[in-house]
Amino acid sequence: MKKVLAFAFLIAVLVLSKEAYSIGIMAEGYARETPPGPSMSAAFVSLRNTGDSSQVLTGVELPGAEDASADLHTTVSENGINRMRPLDQVTIAAGASVEMAPGGLHLMIKGLRLQAGEQLSLRLLFADGSSVDILVPIVRIRDEGEHHHHHG
Template identity: 60%
Template sequence: MKKPVLFIWILTVSALLSVGKVYANAPSLEVEGYARETPPGAPMSAVYLSLHNLGEQKRLLAAVELPGNQEAEADLHTTEYREGISRMRPLKQVAIAAGERLQMAPGGVHLMIRGLRLRAGDSLPLRLVFTDGFSLEIQVPVVGRDKTGKDHHHHHG
């Protein structure tokens, strides 16, 4: 079974600002990602995205929203290791350099989802909000965990 993959291409003509105007200079983005199933008894889960900035300008991801869900929260975080202890630290924004890829991963930059039960096989709608006012709505698949608690997904070349 192949890992569910989501590719979204945003063409400069079709990118819309949250105010509804066409944003003619919006750089293209390629987005791939998945959400982890919420572990039993846990109040939160994580989402990992790969954001490839195909444009010529740096992009700053400032927020992630959960459209249509007033109870849950999504926050940007990173994991820091100090004195042998890992701690999550919230981030105000994440930069994606022109032509570069931001790879969110366990132990690094990721999205924390609180207040929402994610089940394997579901799809999670997200709105990515950038500092320039550009926003992008995507859906990522929710993947399960095996009995060891590790992510249960596969990478195929």
């Protein structure tokens, strides 16, 4: 059974990697487990545009989670108080990267309980009509530093 699951995971990675490569966007990330209380959490994705033209991220979907939603958000400081604000889009210039991180740009996940140790399927939607599907690990909030990568 483990071999079947490993093979299925390998095929999924290869298919998703090919799709991401075709539009010049490479993506990886993680999501936080849902804390007690309302079903809200966040996902953080690093996006790298390897293409020759800008790509504009306009939204995100949660395949298989019809009752849940995800939105682009950022955190801004107003009078010393941090507040989350929705964003309509995020532009990734050709050859550039965008890093989502706690306290800044992120994907707000609503209506879905995320459990550490599982994976979350994200569909990143772009202005040109293309999309990239990725799977991100769900981590405990105290362990998230292990999953935040800086690329140079």
